[in-house]
Amino acid sequence: MAGSQESSGERRGAGTYQMLWDCKFCGTQKLLGVTHRHCPNCGAAQDPEQRYFPAEEDMVAVEDHPYVGADKICPACQQPNSAASTYCTECGADLASGVVAPTQGVREIGTGRAETDTRRDVVKDKFDAEMVRAGVTKPPGRTFLGLSRNVWLAIIAAVLLIICCGGAVYALTYRADAEATVSAVSWERTITIESFQAVPDSAWEDDVPGDAYDISCQRKQRDTRQVPDGSHEECADVDQGDGSFRRECRTVQDYRDEPVYDDWCRFTANRWVYVRDLKASGAGDDPPAWPSQTLALSTGALTTGPASLGSEREGARREQYAVVIRLKNGKEQTCRFDSEADWTQYRAGLAVSLKLDIVGNADCATLKPAG
Ligand SMILES: [Zn+2]
Ligand SMILES: [Zn+2]
Structure with missing residues (x-):
């Protein structure tokens, strides 16, 4: 794997080097991307998809390399040709409609980031494309009513959020009227x-x-x-x-x-x-x-x-004042006040009115003498 290259000796400096490629017909490995346009063993044309970055010890510099652009693939025979060529060196076809050769992208060295093999899985890419064509798998990004799956999930999540928020606001603000009697008053300073x-x-x-x-x-x-x-x-x-x-x-x-x-x-x-x-x-x-x-x-x-x-x-x-009230259902609850003025109007036996929240607890801010 590419990750082992760093430990194996000196790292090469900046410059231009040959990509390598393996001949898939005769199995010859580490052929040079610039020098070997054909396999020297069996004569097969170089396949740009099979190119890969070499390990440090396999790097071969290209002296005075005139870079004219990525290769063009011959539309007739698939032979990669220099971007400067007009006609295929292999079969003579016009390269005007030839596509640009695929590249292996960028390999980072010495950044501490994982250096994985950059070679694309060509076989898997082709298999996946074939499965889509045959209808075995559906292409990504299928839609329903013109919206993709992710958009639908976002809409459902938004609706659920609105329902939850609405429920929470209702529960927190719900108040019911109630009547009660003061059963005791007390103070502490x-x-x-x-x-x-x-x-x-x-x-x-x-x-x-x-x-x-x-x-x-x-x-x-x-x-x-x-x-x-x-x-x-x-x-x-x-x-x-x-x-x-x-x-x-x-x-x-x-x-x-x-x-x-x-x-x-x-x-x-x-x-x-x-x-x-x-x-x-x-x-x-x-x-x-x-x-x-x-x-x-x-x-x-x-x-x-x-x-x-x-x-x-x-x-x-510090001062604190308490009023204990008994609701109609017999349940007792205590309201506390920080100021004597809010408390002094209550006496044991006084009828009071107040509001209760959704679980039946007194909202002491609404407590007042009845009538
Ligand atoms: Zn070969
Ligand atoms: Zn050709």
Whole structure:
């Protein structure tokens, strides 16, 4: 296979070389595409479809090759002729209606891409064409109502998508009216307490905060950069269609990864950190209230002045209000509110109206006293 060529010795440089061909009549192999227009063994004409790119060690350079274009195939005897010829060298027929010889395309060398045998499977191509002609297989791209199979699949997929999206939108927006009774109301208020503490941390040196202390740093890889590291050559062999191929090469820059080092530092900094919550809660007619300072004072000194390690302060405040409702079917559901104003109008026993979604859950945004 062509893939083994790279390891076998020196690679040939840019230039023009002979394609090879095998005589299918007498079995002679590695005949030269430019030199051997006929098999030297049996006299058979060269078949351009049987040409192939040689392995590195079989490459034969063509000196001062005048390229005049891909061969023309004689319409009378199939002999490939130079594109410069007007009449067939074999039978004398006019080459004006001759077709251009097929080529083996391009072979990539040294690019790391798989180098497969570029020879086309001529036998299979002809068999496939014969099967189509005989009606055994249908040619690709058959249609129904003037549209190809892929277009029909796309249309079906689009219709299914529209049905699914429509169903999802309906399910998400469906709401049914319902009546219910408030069975309980409750509230909870929370104050977070923070403490001023020595907090260990670590960061790259340029990110260490100004008030950090007990700093110790060490070198550590922070990043990777690409540095130029030599080069290699990539080539492409182009079948010229006249029994020769052209090798074109270019130099490609290689790179390698190089580590980038920086100082990684461990340090300590004094910071306000969360330590605990103070909570107050109530139900029924209890009026909402914040946790009292006396409760806070009993668990530690609350300070507002210049901080010293161990001192505490009040952090964020949160409040949440709940209304439990009982639906006509006996099912209970809880609606929660962040603001006291949305909640204060509800009392146990109050009749309310609301909307339910498609699975029967309360849409709390629609909850309001009935009537
Ligand atoms: Zn032969
Ligand atoms: Zn001819």
